[in-house]
Amino acid sequence: MKKWFSITLGIVTATGGFLDAGTIATAGESGAKFGLGLIWAVVLATIEIILLVEMVGRFTAVSKKTYADAIREDFGFKFYLFPLLSEIIAESLLLAAELGGIAIALSLFTGISWHIWFPVAALLVLVMSWRAPFDWIENGPALFGLLTLSFVIAVVALGGPSHDTLVTLWNPDVKQGDLADYLYLVAATLGATISPYLLYFYSSGAREEGWSGSSLVLNRVTAFLGMGFGSVGSMALIVLGAIVLRPLNMNANTLGEIGLAMAKPFGIIGSLLFASVLFVTCLGAALEVVLAVSYNIAQGFGWEWGENKQPVKAARFNLTIIIFLLVAVVIRLIGLDPLHLALLASTVIALFLPISLFPFLVLMNDPQYLGNKVNGRLSNLAVILILLIAFVVALVSLPLEVLTGGG
Amino acid sequence: MSIWHWNLRITSRRNHCGFWRKGSLCGLLLILIGLLTLTTGCQVNQQAFERIAGDAGAAFSAASTTLNYFHHGQITNLYARASFEEYQQELGGLDRQLPLQQGVPDKHTIEQLLVVYKQAMQVIDHPCLDTLCNWHIQLASLDRASQAFLKAGGQ
Numbered sequence: 001m002k003k004w005f006s007i008t009l010g011i012v013t014a015t016g017g018f019l020d021a022g023t024i025a026t027a028g029e030s031g032a033k034f035g036l037g038l039i040w041a042v043v044l045a046t047i048e049i050i051l052l053v054e055m056v057g058r059f060t061a062v063s064k065k066t067y068a069d070a071i072r073e074d075f076g077f078k079f080y081l082f083p084l085l086s087e088i089i090a091e092s093l094l095l096a097a098e099l100g101g102i103a104i105a106l107s108l109f110t111g112i113s114w115h116i117w118f119p120v121a122a123l124l125v126l127v128m129s130w131r132a133p134f135d136w137i138e139n140g141p142a143l144f145g146l147l148t149l150s151f152v153i154a155v156v157a158l159g160g161p162s163h164d165t166l167v168t169l170w171n172p173d174v175k176q177g178d179l180a181d182y183l184y185l186v187a188a189t190l191g192a193t194i195s196p197y198l199l200y201f202y203s204s205g206a207r208e209e210g211w212s213g214s215s216l217v218l219n220r221v222t223a224f225l226g227m228g229f230g231s232v233g234s235m236a237l238i239v240l241g242a243i244v245l246r247p248l249n250m251n252a253n254t255l256g257e258i259g260l261a262m263a264k265p266f267g268i269i270g271s272l273l274f275a276s277v278l279f280v281t282c283l284g285a286a287l288e289v290v291l292a293v294s295y296n297i298a299q300g301f302g303w304e305w306g307e308n309k310q311p312v313k314a315a316r317f318n319l320t321i322i323i324f325l326l327v328a329v330v331i332r333l334i335g336l337d338p339l340h341l342a343l344l345a346s347t348v349i350a351l352f353l354p355i356s357l358f359p360f361l362v363l364m365n366d367p368q369y370l371g372n373k374v375n376g377r378l379s380n381l382a383v384i385l386i387l388l389i390a391f392v393v394a395l396v397s398l399p400l401e402v403l404t405g406g407g
Numbered sequence: 408m409s410i411w412h413w414n415l416r417i418t419s420r421r422n423h424c425g426f427w428r429k430g431s432l433c434g435l436l437l438i439l440i441g442l443l444t445l446t447t448g449c450q451v452n453q454q455a456f457e458r459i460a461g462d463a464g465a466a467f468s469a470a471s472t473t474l475n476y477f478h479h480g481q482i483t484n485l486y487a488r489a490s491f492e493e494y495q496q497e498l499g500g501l502d503r504q505l506p507l508q509q510g511v512p513d514k515h516t517i518e519q520l521l522v523v524y525k526q527a528m529q530v531i532d533h534p535c536l537d538t539l540c541n542w543h544i545q546l547a548s549l550d551r552a553s554q555a556f557l558k559a560g561g562q
Contacts (some may be wrong), residue, residue, distance in 0.1 A: 032465075046496075087541030104489070104493070106490045107489040107492070108485070108490070109485065110485055110489075111484065111486075111488040111489055112489075113492055114489070114491075114492070114493075125499075175561075175562075177454075177457065177561070203441060220422070241507075248468055248469075248472055249464065249465055249468045249553065249562065250465050250468050250469045250559055251461075251465035251466070251469075252464075253462060253464060253466055253469070253497060254469065254490065254491035254493035254494065254497060255493070256473075256489055256493050257469040257472070257473070257490065257493075259482075259486070260469070260472055260473065260476060260490075263476050263481040263482050264481070265477075267480065267481045268480065268481065268482060268483055268486075269485070271481070271486050272478075272483070272486070273481045275486070281422070310423065327534050336497060337493070337497070
């Protein structure tokens with residue numbers, strides 16, 4: 001009975017925790033600009049994240065080591081600094097975007113400027129990451145995140161996509177001069193979903209919960225069903241953007257206007273549902289990002305770590321949380337708004353994916369860690385192929401967007 | 408153990424030189440992709456002016472929809488207020504930015520755009536979010552700006 005409860009909870013939290021500022025921003029903008037023309041990127045990214053989450057869970061359960069521990073052990077400390085550095089750069093941008101998402105959600109509820117809410121959001125994340133037990137952080141926001149399923153209901157309430165919109169699924173409406181924009185959103189979609197922080201967080205979480213070989217079923221079901229269902233919310237948001245925002249020539253360039261897609265079928269309740277989803281998903285993601293980076297640094301440097309430990313028992317781990325939050329606040333001062341920051345962060349993540357994840361693939365093929373549970377050839381190939389697509393698209397589109405002031 | 412597994416494993420522990428040699432080859436490949444991107448950039452991307460004008464047109468359309476939804480009871484006053492703050496940040500300062508962009512049209516067209524822009528920005532700065540003002544006039548001003556900028560953006 002307890003096992004089934006764990007499995008259900010795993011699926012529910014993975015489903016609810018799928019969206020964040022990056023996925024909401026990319027999905028809304030994709031639908032508004034290109035109709036259903038980027039659904040394929042969500043499907044591709046979902047396949048990749050399912051494979052990676054299953055792998056990192058299997059790795060931790062079998063080897064009893066976290067991902068960061070193993071990289072340092074296997075490749076040495078100097079090599080470990082490469083993925084760590086890429087992780088810190090990309091995730092600090094993402095953390096700033098998640099804090100901005102929380103701030104904008106609070107602003108949509110209260111009418112008070114999101115600039116005022118931004119430091120409050122940082123403080124909220126700090127307090128929760130210091131005081132809340134790991135179970136709360138993992139399950140709380142994700143359970144509320146199930147509200148994302150309201151996006152699916154909204155699509156049904158609006159009668160689904162018209163024939164003209166449906167055509168964009170296989171024939172995206174990419175006008176002349178829009179290709180760079182399209183590629184940028186492909187990269188951002190892949191980067192927003194395939195976030196390495198999720199792997200560090202998942203791996204550390206599995207250690208905090210003492211996973212072993214008997215947890216492999218839970219791991220597999222969580223990865224496949226949870227991430228699979230989670231991506232439905234992201235796709236529904238693309239469809240909503242395509243049905244509601246695109247005919248009105250809106251670009252979904254702000255987070256508030258993405259919520260208008262929910263106001264059309266459900267009125268005030270719909271817009272507030274969107275603000276609630278934005279709040280809980282960004283809060284959950286901000287906590288996961290800040291903890292994942294702190295886990296990564298603490299494990300890599302061999303410090304005491306653990307969310308369930310008192311701050312004084314893992315002082316440097318908790319100090320890292322504070323410093324990382326401060327870095328995110330400083331990034332915010334550069335002046336980019338949260339939506340554009342989320343898109344930029346997601347694309348930068350896509351660009352760094354090979355650095356972050358190729359060492360992981362090597363570990364996943366090492367029988368010294370995994371015995372007979374090493375990766376199969378097909379999953380290796382699938383992961384490498386999707387990583388390379390994300391990397392090349394990000395490499396091509398990022399300079400173009402920066403040069404023309406887009407993004 | 409398959410050859411595939413062996414290859415990946417050897418990279419990790421036993422052949423770091425091979426790894427770095429492959430790394431420099433990858434680096435060269437990346438530089439080539441980067442150069443290709445920069446040289447073909449103009450073919451796959453819009454002119455800066457068109458892009459900014461198109462985005463502004465979309466933002467004015469979003470503002471118009473927000474105002475419309477508010478007066479039809481589909482969003483709260485607070486939601487509308489917060490949204491207009493976002494539009495203000497997105498559209499503010501465009502009158503200084505726009506004439507300096509690559510691909511800018513003739514002076515007359517720019518001047519016409521800026522007239523429409525200034526009228527619409529008054530709405531963005533002071534949207535009619537109660538029953539005491541005439542929101543229909545504001546809506547018309549936002550729609551006019553949206554259409555003008557979308558047209559200038561080639562949409």
